[in-house]
Amino acid sequence: MDVKKQEKAVQMIADIRKHQQNSTERVSDLTSQVKDLKHALRLMQENSLVSETTVLSGGESKLNRYVSKSGSIQWxxxxxxxxTPEGVVKVDQYGILDDPNPxxxxxxxxxxxxxxxxxxxxFMLDPHTPQLDTKLFHHLKKAPKNIVPSIQKVFNDTSGNGAEWIPDEFQPDLYKTFQVERTLASNLAKVQVNRNTVLVPRMDRGGRPYKKGMLTSDDQKYTTSTVSTAQASLSxxxxACRYLIDDAAAEDSGIALLPTLQRQIAMDLQDAFEDCMIxxxxxxxxxxxxxxxNIRSRWGASGLGGTSDHRRCFLGLRAASYDKSTTDDHGAALTYDDFLANVYKMAELGVQDVMCVVSxxxxxKYLLPMDEIATLDKVGPQATVLTGQVAQIAGIPIIVSRFIGNDMQNTGLFTGGGGGLSGxxxxxxxxxxxxERKGILLESxxxxGQGAIELVATYRGIMASADAAATKNVSYGFNL
Structure with a gap:
């Protein structure tokens, strides 16, 4: 983590709050303050990106698990x-190239x-990568001693410099970029699923204890109670993102494009997923x-709203709040008591483990001027800080998302622009x-007909709640 970058971001947010609390013209320069806040958030995001690490497990001796009985490498x-005691079952076993835990x-x-x-x-018409092939060749020559015979066997059995047998398939590095904890989604628990429709069982109500009475007869039994169970069906x-790249690309231009393309694919999918979450x-x-x-000019002006629009993938938090009747019209004003009233809409689920997402x-305009809010410079180093958290109020962490728009009507909905309100x-x-069903898959x-290479990146996953439909687990405050 870059401490200086983090301190700069925290100080910028603290300065904005100081201005909002002390200036008589708090709203007059709102655009400039929003710009400064976005800069601070970008610094925090970049800092979390830099801090990503891969946990190494087992040491070099564990590389033997990728060597087959014949001495070949499982790639x-x-x-x-x-x-197993119940018989033979088929399991997936990672190879040396795609094991997420090297x-x-x-x-x-x-x-x-x-x-x-x-x-x-x-993204090359005729794949030819001598620079990277050479780099790969030299790295393989430095293999740990316990798998050197298996590596040498590949070179002895293969013509050329040994790069031919490396699978030309996308490996997990791009997915790791997507997983970097710098979005709203990273604050939620992730459940891996292995089919398109998932049934999640739940217990709506447990058993009911009764008073244990005195024994008065031989056939006396305790009073029975019934456990209420149900299940949620999740689809x-x-x-998907589709890219067209000029088929005249050479290795040098491909290597130069690589970091930008990796980052852009991950950002596109991150943005679309977070937009749908909200x-x-x-x-x-x-x-x-x-x-x-076209929220905050992110998606372009054409091709919006069709059946394939990413905002139709799953139920977002705003729509869920309308479904549960837990919305709150703040009437273009927000005090600390109003904030707590919004929390109150969630009943008992508003007591703990609550998170606030704001534009x-x-x-x-509303939260930083409150005396009750604590920015990160006031929270203290011992406090638990969520990914992307900029402050907290009433013990509730505050996350900022650009996908809570500033162009909604006083109904809390977007109906065509001109509203100028947020929530x-x-x-x-x-x-x-x-x-999550499957991580990022990149195909080419x-x-x-266009003289281009098509790249298609896909990701399969949704945000959902297994709670009963009427459970008040979300609240949306609008008209702000």
Whole structure:
């Protein structure tokens, strides 16, 4: 973590709060303050990106698990037969290139080189990467002693410099970029699922104890109680990004493009997922006029609102609040008591594990001037700080998201622009999870009609709650 960058971001937010509390012209320069807040948030995001680390497990001796009985290396995940007391079952076993928990620094670097090489080759018409092939060759020559015979066997059995046998498939590095904790989604628990429809059992009500009486007869029994159970059915959907790259790309330009492309794909999917977390709706008619909603100019003016719009992937927090009748019209004003009234809408689920998501405008105009708010410079080093948290109020962490718009009407909905209003969301984060079917998959194909290489990145996952439909686990305050 870059301490100086973090301190600069915290100080910028503290300065904005000081201005809001002491200036007589708090709102007159709101645009400039929003710009400064976005800069501070960007510094915090970049800082969390830099702090990403991969945990190494087991050491070099664990590399033997990728060596087969014949002495060959298992490069990618394969299905194996596992003998259990109940019989033989098929399990997926990671290979040396796609294991998310590399054993040592040599394997971690091997995964990065192979991933970079695979991605560069994806957007080349005639894949030819001598620079990366040479880099890979030299790295393999530095393999730990316990797998040197297996590595040498590959070179002895393969013509060329040994790069030919590295699978030209996308490896997990890009997905790790997507997983970096710098978004709203990173604050929710992630549940891995293995099918498109998931049934999540829940206990709506436990048993009821009764008073234990005196024994008065031989057949006397305790009073019975009934446990109330149910299940939530979740359908896993996905998102896709499609890119067209000039087929004249060479290795040098591919290597130069690589970091930008990796980051952009991850950012596109992150932004779309967070937008749906807040503004998604699965109703036949979306609650907002998304055909005209280019929120903060992020998505462009054309192609919005169709059946494939990303805001139709799953139910978002705003729409869920309307469904549960837990919205709160603040009437263009927000005091500390108003904030608590919004929390009150969640009943007992508003007592703990609550998280508040606000727009930059609401944070600056309404929350920072409150005496009750504590920015990170006041929270203290011993406090637990969530990813992206900028402050807290009443013990509730505050996260800023650009996808709470500043162009909504006084109904809390977007109906075509011109409203100029915003809002805030409170939700119990223990009630909402990310259900993930598959990480980022990147595929390429040649488009001879356009003289381009097509890249398609897909991600399959949703945010959902397994609570009963009427459970008040979210609240939306609007007209701010």
């Amino acid at each position: 990618k995940t394969e299905q194996k037969n596992l003998q 054993s040592c620094s040599w394997q971690k670097e091997l995964q990065k080189i192979a991933s970079d090489r695979s991605l560069v080759r994806m 896993i959907t996905g998102m 503004n998604g709706d699965t109703a036949g008619t979306h609650q907002d006029t998304i055909s005209a909603w 930059p405008e609401v944070l600056i 805030m969301i409170l939700f119990n984060k223990s009630s909402w999870n990310i259900y 194909d040649k488009n001879i």
